[in-house]
Amino acid sequence: MMNLVSIDQLWVYLSGNPLLSLLVTLIAFIMATRINRWLGGSPFVHPVLVTIALLIAFLLITGIDYATYFQGAQFIHFLLGPATVALAIPLFDHRERVRRMLLPILVACVTGIGVAVASTLGIGLLLGAQRETLLSLAPRSVTSPIAMGIAEQIGGIPSLAAGLVLLTGSIGCALGPMIFRMLNVKDPSVQGFTMGLAAHGFGTAQSFASLGAMAGAFAGLAMGLTGMLTAFLLPLITALFGL
Amino acid sequence: MPLIIGMSVLLGCQFLGELLSKGFAIPVPGPVLGMVILLVGLLINGHVPDALRKSGEGLLRYLTLLFVPAGVGLMVHFELIRADIWTLAITLVVSTAITLAVTAKVLDWLARRYTQGKQ
Numbered sequence: 083m084m085n086l087v088s089i090d091q092l093w094v095y096l097s098g099n100p101l102l103s104l105l106v107t108l109i110a111f112i113m114a115t116r117i118n119r120w121l122g123g124s125p126f127v128h129p130v131l132v133t134i135a136l137l138i139a140f141l142l143i144t145g146i147d148y149a150t151y152f153q154g155a156q157f158i159h160f161l162l163g164p165a166t167v168a169l170a171i172p173l174f175d176h177r178e179r180v181r182r183m184l185l186p187i188l189v190a191c192v193t194g195i196g197v198a199v200a201s202t203l204g205i206g207l208l209l210g211a212q213r214e215t216l217l218s219l220a221p222r223s224v225t226s227p228i229a230m231g232i233a234e235q236i237g238g239i240p241s242l243a244a245g246l247v248l249l250t251g252s253i254g255c256a257l258g259p260m261i262f263r264m265l266n267v268k269d270p271s272v273q274g275f276t277m278g279l280a281a282h283g284f285g286t287a288q289s290f291a292s293l294g295a296m297a298g299a300f301a302g303l304a305m306g307l308t309g310m311l312t313a314f315l316l317p318l319i320t321a322l323f324g325l
Numbered sequence: 326m327p328l329i330i331g332m333s334v335l336l337g338c339q340f341l342g343e344l345l346s347k348g349f350a351i352p353v354p355g356p357v358l359g360m361v362i363l364l365v366g367l368l369i370n371g372h373v374p375d376a377l378r379k380s381g382e383g384l385l386r387y388l389t390l391l392f393v394p395a396g397v398g399l400m401v402h403f404e405l406i407r408a409d410i411w412t413l414a415i416t417l418v419v420s421t422a423i424t425l426a427v428t429a430k431v432l433d434w435l436a437r438r439y440t441q442g443k444q
Binding site: 107108111129130133134138141148151152158159161162163164165166168169170172173175177182183185186187189190193194198202205206209210211212215219222223226228241242244245246248249251253254257258261262264265267271273275276277279280281283284286287288290298302306309310313 | 332335336338339342353354355356357359360361362363364367368373377378380381382384385386388389390391392393394395396397398399400401402405406409411412413415416417418419420421422423424425426427428429430431432433435436439440
């Protein structure tokens, strides 16, 4: 008779193996995309949020810790780098329109960053958030690798900042389309730029998916520009708030 | 082969970006500088090579998936988030809404004025 390995031995091997987390991440994403389509593409069940929720539930149920999960998932995470670089392609494709709108873009970007940071700190202070939480919240509309660096620089908690960045991204994706409709903003390049500024990579991904390549290009531009400018502007604004 | 060539160009730009970022202690992450480097390269070259377009657009199509591993990391901060949950929730939602509204309105207004002024 064949010698069968016991189930729990097999599980110990599998749960520590990068293959499992990689496979589970992809399957969760497929399921989340199906669920989202099935519910009529509602922004409140954003595929990324659903994927994250499914995966957290899976990890809690199976008792796999985040570090072990990340050993497999890092292969997906790694691709964020080259994907960010690839944003230069749509930007190049729409260079004429970007060049024509360069001045409005710069003014809107500086205004948007000012509003994002000032309203975050203002509301946070009003509600009595602790200093560390507040300083981790400040860079929340910037793409996570930049936000982590900034949070560290001004005295926040980098890993919490990264989480808040992701929440901001999904909130932005849910609110964006409603706000554009309310304010009667129809230009896809304006919508894309706003999404990239307020909701970084999430907004950029959503702009590509639902508004097309031009909106995606503007979102990517906004994300890069906001990241770079915030790194320089934020320490000045927090100083203004006396933090 | 085109996928490998395209991927090499993207990773090469990211590598140069990381070198610049670390070497000159610029507070901007390597991939963002890499994006600037690739854009300058494309502007000099005048068009996007097919190989680069294939791998670049393939990555961008699944951009949302790439945020998942970092997002699952939220589970590590459950305690911190629970302690400040309402402050965090209200701040995030209200401030994100204000940012979206102001930016969209300002850019929409400026873009219209600016393009009209030029014609």
